[in-house]
Amino acid sequence: MQDILFEFISKYVSLTEEEKNVIVSLDIFHSVKKGTVLLKEGQKSKNSYFVLKGCIRTYYVLDSEEKTTGFYTEMEAFTPPCVISKTPSDFYISCIEDTILTVSNSDMELEVNSKFPKFETVCRILSEELLAKQRMDFDEFKTSSPEQRYLNLLQKRPDLIQRVPQHQLASYLGIKPQSLSRLRTRILEKDKG
Amino acid sequence: MQDILFEFISKYVSLTEEEKNVIVSLDIFHSVKKGTVLLKEGQKSKNSYFVLKGCIRTYYVLDSEEKTTGFYTEMEAFTPPCVISKTPSDFYISCIEDTILTVSNSDMELEVNSKFPKFETVCRILSEELLAKQRMDFDEFKTSSPEQRYLNLLQKRPDLIQRVPQHQLASYLGIKPQSLSRLRTRILEKDKG
DNA sequence: ATAACACGTTCACTTAAGTTAAGAAAAGAC
DNA sequence: GTCTTTTCTTAACTTAAGTGAACGTGTTAT
Known part of the structure; x- marks a missing residue:
């Protein structure tokens, strides 16, 4: 299971056995049940997450309604x-499936960064990449209609549509969930006609 | 003018005079006229930008229509x-005002990063911060209506509404520009009533 | 087993955004 | 200055999303 993390890191730098051992010894691997809330609105936290298996979701509660983002x-x-x-x-994080993940906190990262300078490079490259990726996602969201966004998600993350409840997807x-439902039947009828 | 860049960097690390001189000697400061296109769709580029004065905008051309993001x-x-x-x-960058900015390329950054390790730390922190900020912007966009988004922009970046053409804001x-125009009159009438 | 609840769909109705077109106002070109 | 182009607004009409409610299904709790 831990190999998934190392496989991920190996995309950015190669780790020695010693370095891998240091990471394992940090005891950051956790197994959590479906429904577990990892972070609540109003809480302070220093924790970052990396999902090995399962799925976590972030959501706001606005006007006593959940808004999944x-x-x-x-x-x-x-x-x-x-x-x-x-x-x-200002939002919640919870597990929508039984999930295996790593939980690391920012103090820990500070320490690892100073011990292994190459780790800081991983963090830098990773956040640069995520920033670029997220900007493209945002641009795509802004420039398309709900229907296009749904079709897009169907292409890019078809697994999500299977494993996530519709109202969260919406x-x-x-x-709104009703609009997603309607939009889906609209697409089906287009395919037929 | 260069002091604006140093003021910005000083939020993350303090620079020695020597380090400042190195940056100045890179000759990255440029002055560009309103309307100048800095990057076109289809082009490859290694350039990053930092705006000292003025305004640049990113936009896609989809179905021969500009979509400003x-x-x-x-x-x-x-x-x-x-x-x-x-x-x-896959998008364009252009200046919507006479603009003074720095243009740095990724090779240059690689070199500076190895000469001054603390520069890599600045880059890491900066992209982590931008990532967090952008995620909040994205979440806000997703969870609000066009009208809320306009009111929000009015609060957070009132200058934009003054200096940017409406159809780009839209x-x-x-x-669409027509919807923005309508939405604005709708808000005005609410204020009155 | 049954009650309570969560989830998804459907429907009728409301509201707002998209579309098309026309005209006024402002900015830029000559 | 005038002419041209761009920008912004307004209006009528179309389309799609929001709203509120009902219903069926499936799950959870007791």
């Missing part, structure tokens, strides 16, 4: 903005 | 995704 699955890393800004979180697409 | 003004840095992914750009808000 992100899903993180196998081989995806996530650092909540509140960790960077050092302010209370707010992820920026619409 | 970003504005960068004083003290804002921008690295196009194509620089990270090393693929041809696509930045994910709507």
Whole structure:
């Protein structure tokens, strides 16, 4: 299971056995049950996550309604903005499946960064890449209609549509569950006709 | 003028006079006229930008229509995704005002990073911060209506609404110029009533 | 087993954005 | 200055998303 993390890191730098041992000894691997809430609105946290298996989701509660904004699955890393800004979180993170993930905190990263300078390089490249990727996702979202966004998601992350409840997908697409349902039947009828 | 860059960097690390001189000697400061296109769709580029004065904008051309996705003004840095992914750009960058900016390329950064390790730390922190900030912007966009997004922009970046043409603002808000115009009169009438 | 709840779909109705077109106002070119 | 182009607004009409409610299904709890 840990190999998944090392496979991920190896995309950026190669690690020695010693370095791998240091990471393992940090005891960051955790197994959590479906439904577990990892972070609540209002909490302060220094934790970053890397999903080895399963799926976690970020959501806001606005007007006592859940607004899902992100899903993180196998081989995806996530650092909540509140960790960077050092302010209370304004959203929740929970597991929508039984999940195996790593939980690392920013103090730990600071320490590892100073011991292994190449780790800082990994962090730099990773966040540069994520920033670029997220910017493209944002641009795509802005420039397309809900229907296009759904079709797009179907292409890029077909697994999500299978494993995630529709009402969570809907707010992820920026619409209401009823609209997603309607939009799907509209697409099906186009395919037929 | 260069002091603006140093003021910006000083938020992350303090620079010695020698280090400042190295940066100045790189000759990255440029003055460009309104309307200048800095990057075209299809081009490859290694350039990152930092705006000292003025405003640059990123936009796609889809179905021969411009879709504006970003504005960068004083003290804002921008690295196009194509620089990270090393693929041809799928959008344009142009100056919507006479602009003074720095243009640095990734080879240069690689060199500076190895000469001054603390520069890599600046880059890491900066991209982590931008990533967190952008995620919050994206979340806000997803969870609000066009009208809310406009009101939000009015609060957060009131200058943009003054200095940017409406049709560019509209696509930045994910709507058509006519809808923005209508939405504005709708808000005005609410204020009255 | 049954009650309670969560989830997805459907429908009728409301609201707002997209579309097309026309005209006024402002900015830029000559 | 005038002419041209761009920008912004307005209006009528179309399309799609939001809203509120009902219903069927499937799951959870007791």
